[in-house]
Structures are given as structure tokens and as C-alpha cells.
Amino acid sequence: MRPFIYVLSxxxxxxxxxxxxxxxxxxxxxxxxxxxxxxxxxxxxxxxxLQRAEWxxxxxxxxxxxxxxxxxDRLNLLPLEPTQFGDVAQVAYPAVEEFFGQIDNxxxxxxxxxxTGEFP
Amino acid sequence: xTRTPLRPLARILSARAAGENPDAxxxxxxxxxxxxxxDKSRSRAEVRLLILGIAFFVAFSTIGARMGxxxxxxxxxxxxxxxxAEIIAQRADITDRNGRVLATxxxxxxxxxxxxxxxxxxxxxxELAAIFPELKxxxxxxxFTDGRSFMWLxxxxxxxxxxxxxxxxxxxxxxxPREMRLYPNGNLAAHILGGTSFGAxxxxxxxxxxxxxxxxxxxxxxxxxxxxxxxxxxxxxLTVQATVEEILGAGMTMMNAKGAAAIIMDxxxxxxxxxxxxxxxxxxxxxxxxxxxxxxxGDNPLFxxxxxxxxxxxxxxxxxxxxxxxxxxxxxxxxxxxxxxPMQWGKHKIKEFQNKxxxxxxxxxxxxxxxxxxxxxxxxxxxxxxxQQAFLKSLGMFDPTPxxxxxxxxAKPLLPAKWPEIVTITTSYGHGMSASPLHLATAYASIANGxxxxxxxxxxxxSVQPGIRILREDVAKASVAMLRQVVVKGTASLAEVPGYEVxxxxxxxxxxxxxxxxxxxxxxxxxxxxxxxxDPRYVVLITLDEPVETSGTEPRRTAGWTAVPVAAxxxxxxxxxxxxxxxxxAPPLDGLTAVNN
Numbered sequence: 001m002r003p004f005i006y007v008l009s010x011x012x013x014x015x016x017x018x019x020x021x022x023x024x025x026x027x028x029x030x031x032x033x034x035x036x037x038x039x040x041x042x043x044x045x046x047x048x049x050l051q052r053a054e055w056x057x058x059x060x061x062x063x064x065x066x067x068x069x070x071x072x073d074r075l076n077l078l079p080l081e082p083t084q085f086g087d088v089a090q091v092a093y094p095a096v097e098e099f100f101g102q103i104d105n106x107x108x109x110x111x112x113x114x115x116t117g118e119f120p
Numbered sequence: 121x122t123r124t125p126l127r128p129l130a131r132i133l134s135a136r137a138a139g140e141n142p143d144a145x146x147x148x149x150x151x152x153x154x155x156x157x158x159d160k161s162r163s164r165a166e167v168r169l170l171i172l173g174i175a176f177f178v179a180f181s182t183i184g185a186r187m188g189x190x191x192x193x194x195x196x197x198x199x200x201x202x203x204x205a206e207i208i209a210q211r212a213d214i215t216d217r218n219g220r221v222l223a224t225x226x227x228x229x230x231x232x233x234x235x236x237x238x239x240x241x242x243x244x245x246x247e248l249a250a251i252f253p254e255l256k257x258x259x260x261x262x263x264f265t266d267g268r269s270f271m272w273l274x275x276x277x278x279x280x281x282x283x284x285x286x287x288x289x290x291x292x293x294x295x296x297p298r299e300m301r302l303y304p305n306g307n308l309a310a311h312i313l314g315g316t317s318f319g320a321x322x323x324x325x326x327x328x329x330x331x332x333x334x335x336x337x338x339x340x341x342x343x344x345x346x347x348x349x350x351x352x353x354x355x356x357x358l359t360v361q362a363t364v365e366e367i368l369g370a371g372m373t374m375m376n377a378k379g380a381a382a383i384i385m386d387x388x389x390x391x392x393x394x395x396x397x398x399x400x401x402x403x404x405x406x407x408x409x410x411x412x413x414x415x416x417x418g419d420n421p422l423f424x425x426x427x428x429x430x431x432x433x434x435x436x437x438x439x440x441x442x443x444x445x446x447x448x449x450x451x452x453x454x455x456x457x458x459x460x461x462p463m464q465w466g467k468h469k470i471k472e473f474q475n476k477x478x479x480x481x482x483x484x485x486x487x488x489x490x491x492x493x494x495x496x497x498x499x500x501x502x503x504x505x506x507x508q509q510a511f512l513k514s515l516g517m518f519d520p521t522p523x524x525x526x527x528x529x530x531a532k533p534l535l536p537a538k539w540p541e542i543v544t545i546t547t548s549y550g551h552g553m554s555a556s557p558l559h560l561a562t563a564y565a566s567i568a569n570g571x572x573x574x575x576x577x578x579x580x581x582x583s584v585q586p587g588i589r590i591l592r593e594d595v596a597k598a599s600v601a602m603l604r605q606v607v608v609k610g611t612a613s614l615a616e617v618p619g620y621e622v623x624x625x626x627x628x629x630x631x632x633x634x635x636x637x638x639x640x641x642x643x644x645x646x647x648x649x650x651x652x653x654x655d656p657r658y659v660v661l662i663t664l665d666e667p668v669e670t671s672g673t674e675p676r677r678t679a680g681w682t683a684v685p686v687a688a689x690x691x692x693x694x695x696x697x698x699x700x701x702x703x704x705x706a707p708p709l710d711g712l713t714a715v716n717n
Contacts, residue, residue, distance in 0.1 A: 061362030
């Protein structure tokens, strides 16, 4: 019995050692992955910050105003004026879709059964 | 193990035969056996001690080695945990109230040199001078070859410049990463944002510190690593700010003024929606102007006229006297006031504009609408100097404004040392004491919001500020109604913007000479207004420095001709941007009207 336990525990130690070795390298691999991902995230963040800055720079009010002036013949953009406020009542209703046709002139929707007894 | 008996029979017998005591033999054997046992257990204990000693030695050596390793290695972040948004930027962004970027960071590089590693200092100096015009080749070469091992060349580089330096290809030229503050909107809101500069500089990074404005006031908040990911939202609205600056600039040119300031403030929250001061500057490249000796502080483009400039604000103060008289129950809007000009007070003579006489009697509303100095003087005398001071103090006119700008605490109102009755009289129409346009805007906001004192702020607020009541609601309403009459039939008729019920008061103050006395042809024109009068939402304040309107036969310098039209245009343009619908007048009656027979 006793030698059997010895052999078993020796095999267990070997197995555990092998497992620990593999885990160790897997962990190191995962850490390397995390590191490269973090570096990538940092780069993307930098790029995002730069693009945001560029967006803000390209959309600065003075530039937009100049562009609106340069392209006035195409876009006809003017500053917002008090007279441009409208009322809900001024908005036209969308044209009624002619789906049912005239509702006061009923249409027969009951079909006639053909002589064959099958629906067309 | 073989045990030797304690009393071996053979020895006992022979001992007995010899007449000896056999017990001695037993004792002797017992002693020998004990000695044996002792030796054995000692050697066993010695082995155990040795093992224990080795175990302790190994354990403590491990701990010691680990400690030594920890102490000797560079600290690193724990890599297993995912870091959040902490390590984005070292300084938080600044945005307007709608989240549009006002200030952000950009990664760039600084250029430094290790002259001892340089291959060809002469060529490097020549090529650097070709890339950067401000560097001189011979000066650079002298510094490269005087034996120093390190020198800074440029604080920041553009990507093109960096590539050009790369192309020189000398190992002695090195780049250090830099986070640079960027203001994408250029001059817009320059005085509010202020500017930044580099603090402590190292090769790998440099500190960015605020040098003026919000950047300096909120420096601790902006640099706090815990809040680096959340931008600081200002109360400024970028679109409104841009519009105000555009119109103010055009107005300043048209009115031939040398400076101008504008403030748009929410009357309920105290938020400054826009604040401009002209001339302005580019915070990306903050200038450091050298001023002539006799120049006014306002000639410096860095000077924020709206906050730092303390001026005598003229007749805009008159509404305070009228409001206080109503608050104290001394007068009401229709009470008649002595306005017989000129008025003699001691050796002083109080006159009206162009020596007019609106008297002998005017209603309080007319005093405000016609801007009668004499009428206001009589109202102020009725109130008395002490109560007048207390009221102005409660409006915040005696202390620096608490706005979030580093410049604000330095702009203390200039008050007369003593407060005799003549000061009571002059202060009532805005002479003798000086305050900044922001003081005036805050005071007008307190009147317009129904009499609650507010604190001006540049930080976006979520709710209405709680404040103490300084005027009854009906008095505040009556005061706004009086201001409305100034526009309807008084000195500010050009401020009428259809649909927006502008109410406001003009102020024209002669500029004081540095040597004492006042200039005859230099004025500060102010128009402080609120709109819409029926339910005031915003204060609009325009100040022009030395304006003159020259479309008529003679130059006109009153606020009604200069600041008022500018303010009207500002309101006409920003009110739709702020989402205020124009009030529609009652529709005209139909052509066909029912007639009673």
C-alpha cells in the first residue's frame, strides 16, 4: 500500500509541476497581451483626442462662418433670425395617402366564389 | 536492540562472594544506560535544531531577497488589472455648456540636444537655423561647442518641423514627448480661458500649468488625476459667444471705439452665457505686450475689460436708487419727484445732459426713462447715504466679483473714502464710484430675476441658485417695467427689438483723466439690459470705450447712439440661438369689424 501511495504522490507532484509550468507561461503570455492591448488603447486614445481636437478646430465658429459666406450661392445659409420661428399650426399636414380611397363611397370587398370552388 | 541487564548474575555472585555490595553494580549499570540515552537524544535534538535552523534561514533569506528585489526594481503598475480611464491626459479638457471643446490637449514633442553626442555641430546649427527662423546659426554653434552636455532647443514642435529635424539625422538631437494645451477656437473666449504654460520640464514629460483665467483658477481641479477624464463644463455657450464677439467687433469698428466688452448672463442661475472683451488675443500663443508708459491697462489685449476694468458706469446706476426708493416704500412708480435743473448742492451744481431741464416735476418712471440726474439726486437724498451704501453692498457692488477667474479678486470696485451727501448724489447716477461691467450685470440680474441676489459663475449649473432676497418681487417687477419704458419712450429707443421686449438703461460716463478731472470728449458708454421684460431671462450688457458715432452732422457720444444699437443687434441675433421665441403682437383686427347700430 505504502509504495503505491509514494508512486502516486510522485506522479501527482510531477503533474502539478507540469501544470504550474504551463500556467506560468500562459499567465506571462496573457500579461504580454494585456500590455500590448493597453498600449494600443493608449495609442487609440491619443488618436481620439487628436481627432476630437481636429474636429473642434475644423468646426470653429469663425471658420464655419467664413465657409457659409464663401458657399452662400450654393447653400444660402443665413444667421438664425427671430422671424424664422414658426408655429405648429403653420406646418402642413402630410398629404393623405390614398389607401382606402374615398371613405364615403364604400367599395364592396366581398369576393365572389368562383364556380370551381377554389380561390384565385 | 540488546539490553544489558542491570544486575548480571555472574557479576553479582562474584561480588557477593567477594563481600561487596551488589547494588553498586546495579547503580553503575543504570548510570551507563542513562548516559547512553542522553547522548542519543542530544544528537537527535542537534539534528532537529539544524533542520529548523536551515528552514528559518531559507525562509528569511527568501523574504530578504524579495524585499531587496522590490526595493531595487523600478515600480510598475500592476498589469493584471485593467486600468480605467485614469491615464488619458494629465489635464482635463474644458468644454462649453453643450460639450463643445474649448480647450484640450495634444501630444507633441520638445526638442533638446546632447551636444557631446553631436557628429557635426556646425552643420546641425546651420540646418536648425534653416528650420526655425528664431534660432541663429552662429549662436547655436557657439553653444553646441562650449562644453555643455545638455540644452533645450524648442518647447514644442509641429509634426512637419519634427520630420525636418529627423532628416538632419544627427544623434545629438533628441525629442521628448510633450502634452500641449490646444485652444481649437483661437481667439474665442480668450479672456475666460486665459492660457497655460509649461511648469517643471523634464525630458520625458512636462507639467502644464494655468497662467490666467479659468485655467489658473481651476488649476487644481484640471490637474486632479481623479477627474482628468471628466471635462470641466463652463456655462459659456460657444455659438452665443462667437455671435457676441462677431457683433461686438463690428460694433466697435463702426462706433470707432478703442475697446469693448459684453456680458450675457442668465438671470436665474447667474451663469455667464457669453463674455467678451476686445481687443483680444490668441491663448494658443499668449502675447506678452510691452505697453507705453502712459497706456491705460485696457490697452493691453490681455486685460479683461468685462471683469478687470473698473469704470464709472454712469446712469445705469439710476435704477438702483429708484428700486430702493420703492423697496423702502418712499415712492412708487408714479410718484412725482423734483427734477428742476440745475440743482445747487453746496458748491456743486448738478446738471442734466446738454443742460436740459426736464422739471419742475417728473414721475419716477420718467426720471429713469429720461435719465434725469437731478431727479435721481433727489431720490438718493430721500434714501440717505447709509441706506444707499447698504443696498449697493447687498447687490455686491462693494466687493470683488466671486466669478471663477483668477483676475476677479483683483478687480475691487473703487469707492470714495468718505460718503458725504454729495457722494450720495453722484453715486446715484453712477459717478464717484467705479465698478466692473460684471458687477453691473450681476446687479441687473438680481433685479430682473425678481429680487434674489445671485452669484455670477462661469461653471455650468444644474439648478437655480439659492440666494437671499434683496428686493420684493413687486418692486423688482416695477423696476423692470421702468427699464422697459427707457426703451419704449426714453434714451434707449434704438434697443427696440420686435418681439423681445428689451428693457434697459443707458449710461454715458466721462472718462477720468489720470491727472484728475474728466475728459470732455472721451466717454465710456454702457447699456445694461434685460429681456424679455415680461419674464426676464437674460441680462445683456454692452460697454464701449471711447466710442463716437459720426453718421450725423456732429459726433455723438451718448450710449443711446453707440452701445444701444450694438446691444439691439446682439439681442436680435442671440435670442433665437438661446431658444427664445419672439412674442407675437396681437394680430391686427380683421378688415370687417362688427359695428353697433
